Every structure is written in structure tokens, then in C-alpha cells.
Amino acid sequence: MADPARLAAVRVLLAVLPAGGDGQSLRDALPPALTGLKDSERGLAQDLAYGVCRHYRRLHHWLNSHLDKPLKSSARSVELAMLCGIHELWFSQRPAHAVVNAWPGVMRDLKAPWASGLANALLRQAADADVEAVLAAQKPAVRYSLPGWLWARLREAWPEQCHAVAAALLDPPPFTVRLSPEAPADGPQQWQQAGIEARQGDLAPSAWTLSPARAAAAVPGFSEGWVSIQDEAAQLPVGALLEKPLPRAARVLDACAAPGGKTGQLLERQPDMRLLALDASTQRLQRVADNLSRLGRQAALKTGDATQPQAWFDGEPFDAVLLDAPCSATGIIRRQPDVRWHRQADDIPALCGLQADMLDALWPLIAPGGVLVYATCSILPEENSEQIAAFLARHADARDDTPALADAAGGPGCQLLPGTGDYDGFYFCRLQKIGDNDPVQP
Ligand SMILES: C[S@@+](CC[C@H](N)C(=O)[O-])C[C@H]1O[C@@H](n2cnc3c(N)ncnc32)[C@H](O)[C@@H]1O
Known part of the structure; x- marks a missing residue:
């Protein structure tokens, strides 16, 4: 050959x-x-x-x-x-x-x-x-190498930003890692000594963009468990979930956990939480187990469908739920460029239906005063701000409590678009469940 x-x-x-x-x-x-x-x-x-x-x-x-x-x-x-x-x-x-x-x-x-x-x-x-x-x-769809339906959706959803977004989706992605709060104080110096340049993120202080990119195992700290590969925007939902302290030994659900990027981050940030990591795929849950073992953390792992809690919920309410929902992945096209061609226009309504079912099924499992963070790596409003606006209209005991972020485009929640900073397209929204002592909104 x-x-x-x-x-x-x-x-x-x-x-x-x-x-x-x-x-x-x-x-x-x-x-x-x-x-x-x-x-x-x-x-x-x-x-x-x-x-x-x-x-x-x-x-x-x-x-x-x-x-x-x-x-x-x-x-x-x-x-x-x-x-x-x-x-x-x-x-x-x-x-x-x-x-x-x-x-x-x-x-x-x-x-x-x-x-x-x-x-x-x-x-x-x-x-x-x-x-x-x-x-x-x-014409733009050819110039930006996008399927016609996706270019049309971007243009409609983001008339001012669509050209910058489509151009950014053609860039090679940054190589960003998450530094654990328990990393050695000289962690970034260890990278420097290994010939890696490192720049700390503006939005998530735990995020560091490294260059040149290299295999994960060759980054000092990865095998030792104080470094994980994770985009800066993807580090924000856990930050939003833990923005206000949870009780000690809080009961937390990571509802779509695999491969476990955010599961590990939750436990790094609050090691005493009682975390249930759920995913519909047993095979993908194995990757959560592998990740947690590299990080030296523990969670209960369960195969289950987030839309069918009656099959796996034991009745003890959660203080917090992270729903990192299956989505169009349109925000991470530069990391997974095949998504451009595999995702079809008619996948979107089905994904929106699944996301709404998950939100509605998980909301009753949260204790009054508790919190749900919804996240996707999509840049389509129907999966994000419109999805959450419809959820808020259906649930009088929910209020948008998303921390403000300067880079965000359009609410409720926080939409990050590719090209605004050195991160993926991402969306997250922090939803507070009105507690027994909170005034109910009229
Ligand atoms: C965006 S990924 C989650 C990424 C993960 N949170 C992380 O940070 O590494 C979505 C996950 O949802 C899972 N999933 C899809 N449908 C599901 C369902 N009905 N119930 C539970 N999990 C589901 C998929 O198997 C996939 O692992």
C-alpha cells in the first residue's frame, strides 16, 4: 500500500x-x-x-x-x-x-x-x-459549508450574528481543559514545563485553553485526575447549579450523565453530595464509571430513561437536578464536523419533544426551593430559550434564576454563540423551584 x-x-x-x-x-x-x-x-x-x-x-x-x-x-x-x-x-x-x-x-x-x-x-x-x-x-450555505436548512435556521434565529457564527463553526476548536479545585498549586506551571502554553478562561475560572493540543494522556494532571478535557462553555452549567450553596450531603441528579464530564465536575466542586448519575445507555454509563475512577470520585450509576422516573426514582426528592439534554449539537459542529451532514431538519422537532418531556418528568422530583439546570450544546432557540419559555409558562412554581453573563445572547437562560469567545455554542438555564416560604408569582 x-x-x-x-x-x-x-x-x-x-x-x-x-x-x-x-x-x-x-x-x-x-x-x-x-x-x-x-x-x-x-x-x-x-x-x-x-x-x-x-x-x-x-x-x-x-x-x-x-x-x-x-x-x-x-x-x-x-x-x-x-x-x-x-x-x-x-x-x-x-x-x-x-x-x-x-x-x-x-x-x-x-x-x-x-x-x-x-x-x-x-x-x-x-x-x-x-x-x-x-x-x-x-452563496452563504456553500461558503460556510452548511446544509441549506441549517443556514436558513441560523439566519432566522440570529440575523445579526449568523455570518460570524457560521464562520466560527469552520474554525478548528480550542483545546480546553478543566482544572480541579484540588489540583496542585503549581498545576499550570507543570504544563509550562511540559512545553504547553496555557490561558485561563474569562467565563469559567476552572477553564484553561492549552496549546499546542495533544492527547489527553500527555497533559500533566490528566492521569493523576486533576485535569479533564472540557470546553469552557460546557463548564458553566455546573457553576450555575452550584452558584448558591446546596445543603451538605445534598441529593443531586445528573439526568443525562454520560460520558460523565459534568458528573466529575459536580463531585469536584462538592464532594459530599449524594449524586445519582442516570443515562439511558448502559454502554455510555461505563464511560462515566471510567471517568469517575480516573478522578477518584464516586456516584451511584443507573441506567434509566429520564422521561420515565417511575421506573427508577426512589421517592426521596432531589435538591438539584442537572439536565444536560440530548440535542442537535449545533453548537459543537467545529468539534464534530460530521454533525453538519448527519443532523436533519426534521430531527429538531423530535429532539424538542424529548427535551420538554424530560423537563416535565424531572421537575416534580425536585424539593421545594430546589434547582434544575437545563443545558444543551445547541444554538437553536427552539431547543433553548423557547423551550424554557414554554416550560415557565407550563409551571407556575418555576422561575428563571440564571446568573447574568455578559457574553449571553437572548434569554430566558444564557445562550453562548460560537465566535463570541473561544468556546463552543452552548445554552444553560437555572430554574428555581419556588419554595413553601417563597411568594408565588402572580
Ligand atoms: C449531551 S449528552 C450528556 C453529556 C454529559 N452530561 C457530559 O457532560 O459528559 C446526552 C446524554 O443523554 C443520554 N440520553 C438520551 N436520551 C435519554 C433519556 N431518555 N434518558 C436519559 N438519558 C438519555 C444520552 O445517552 C447521552 O449520554
Whole structure:
């Protein structure tokens, strides 16, 4: 095999973006394809697979406008290999002649020798293209490499910010970690000594953006349990939940816990809480167990459906509930660029229905005076502020108690948009259950 890295990238993309159908997620498809590759080959394969998912619509548009006729669906691997080549020319630092010379050989490895000459000719043209001018001439959905429905929704929801948001969704994500309150005082110096630059977050003091990015296990503190990988915005919901102190040994529910990022954060912040970590997926709950064991923390873990508490609730009310609900993941598209193509417009009403069912099912389990923090990594108002506005209209004993945040766009709750700061798109809302001694709102 002449070029295992480029070939692996094409095979991953074939699994993630098959011709005319649902594909696997990048997260599932990539790891098995990387086994057996050298470190440098893994880097190239990963860069191409992520990059083509990210820029797919831009690359595809350029390719089709330079072919006499579109490639047949049976030639999908050839098409994806062409997109990888164009991506490498436009968005990597590798020399153009090396890229142009590499891909004809990959076509032969793909058992498509007929495409070698075509690849050579097209990649020469792509190498000469003025990329900025090519992209600027496209309509926004192509320029921002978004499906039409999602661009239309962003434009409607965020008329002033939509261009900045769509552009930010194309950026590579920052590498942000959470520093435990029990980290050694010289934690950040340990990173510096390991050649890592670190910048503390403006919104969450526990958040540190590290560069260059590296494997989690290579960050001092990760194996020891005082560092976890977590975006800055994703660190805010637990901060909001614990903004006002909970009682000692408070009973807390993490209702959609897996893989356990926020479960660990809750226990780091208040180790004496009695935490129940619930998730519908037993398999994903294992990742919560693994995370907690790395952090040296304990919680009760339970497989269960958050919309059906009668199957798992023991009757003792919770002081606090964290509902980090399943959502469109539109705020984290730069981390999971395949979400652009896998998420469909008609998934959104179904997700909104599930989120509303979860909110309504969990609210009665909270003690008067208790709190529920609702969070999503979505930037669509129907999953966020509109969802919570409808919840507040249905529940007279709920009030919005979200801490104010300067960066937030639109309430109730706090919506963070990609591009405003160095964090993902995220939403959270702190809902207070009116206590027996609180005045009921008219
Ligand atoms: C956004 S993720 C949670 C991320 C997690 N809180 C963290 O910080 O690592 C949503 C989770 O909801 C779970 N889920 C989906 N439907 C559910 C349901 N009906 N009941 C409970 N959990 C559910 C999924 O398995 C998934 O693990």
C-alpha cells in the first residue's frame, strides 16, 4: 500500500459520508482506521477526515463545477479522494507539488486507475485557484459549508450574528481543559514545563485553553485526575447549579450523565453530595464509571430513561437536578464536523419533544426551593430559550434564576454563540423551584 494515511482517510470518509445515505460518526469510524498507522500518518489521516467533513460543501461545489459531469455514486471513493486532495491543497501547509503527486497513486490503490489522470489534472487546477475569491463568490450555505436548512435556521434565529457564527463553526476548536479545585498549586506551571502554553478562561475560572493540543494522556494532571478535557462553555452549567450553596450531603441528579464530564465536575466542586448519575445507555454509563475512577470520585450509576422516573426514582426528592439534554449539537459542529451532514431538519422537532418531556418528568422530583439546570450544546432557540419559555409558562412554581453573563445572547437562560469567545455554542438555564416560604408569582 503506497499511502496508508491518505487511503485510511478515504475509507473513514466512505463510512461517514457514504453516497446518498446515513453514515457512521467520525468518532466511531476514525479510531479503527488509524490502528497500525505511524504517528505522522495518523495525524494526516485525521486531519483529512475531519477537514473534508468540515469543508465538504465548499470542496464538493468546486469539484462539481470543474467536472464535465458529476461522478457516479459507484465512484464515491474516487470523489472523496478528490475532496481530500483539494482540502490538502487549500487548507494544509503541505507543498502543492507533493499533494498533486500523491493522489494519483491513491486512486490506483483504490482500484480506480482510470481516475489517476483526472486527479492529476483537477488537483493542478485546485492548486492554482484563488481560494479566498472562490469561496467569496459562493452563496452563504456553500461558503460556510452548511446544509441549506441549517443556514436558513441560523439566519432566522440570529440575523445579526449568523455570518460570524457560521464562520466560527469552520474554525478548528480550542483545546480546553478543566482544572480541579484540588489540583496542585503549581498545576499550570507543570504544563509550562511540559512545553504547553496555557490561558485561563474569562467565563469559567476552572477553564484553561492549552496549546499546542495533544492527547489527553500527555497533559500533566490528566492521569493523576486533576485535569479533564472540557470546553469552557460546557463548564458553566455546573457553576450555575452550584452558584448558591446546596445543603451538605445534598441529593443531586445528573439526568443525562454520560460520558460523565459534568458528573466529575459536580463531585469536584462538592464532594459530599449524594449524586445519582442516570443515562439511558448502559454502554455510555461505563464511560462515566471510567471517568469517575480516573478522578477518584464516586456516584451511584443507573441506567434509566429520564422521561420515565417511575421506573427508577426512589421517592426521596432531589435538591438539584442537572439536565444536560440530548440535542442537535449545533453548537459543537467545529468539534464534530460530521454533525453538519448527519443532523436533519426534521430531527429538531423530535429532539424538542424529548427535551420538554424530560423537563416535565424531572421537575416534580425536585424539593421545594430546589434547582434544575437545563443545558444543551445547541444554538437553536427552539431547543433553548423557547423551550424554557414554554416550560415557565407550563409551571407556575418555576422561575428563571440564571446568573447574568455578559457574553449571553437572548434569554430566558444564557445562550453562548460560537465566535463570541473561544468556546463552543452552548445554552444553560437555572430554574428555581419556588419554595413553601417563597411568594408565588402572580
Ligand atoms: C449531551 S449528552 C450528556 C453529556 C454529559 N452530561 C457530559 O457532560 O459528559 C446526552 C446524554 O443523554 C443520554 N440520553 C438520551 N436520551 C435519554 C433519556 N431518555 N434518558 C436519559 N438519558 C438519555 C444520552 O445517552 C447521552 O449520554
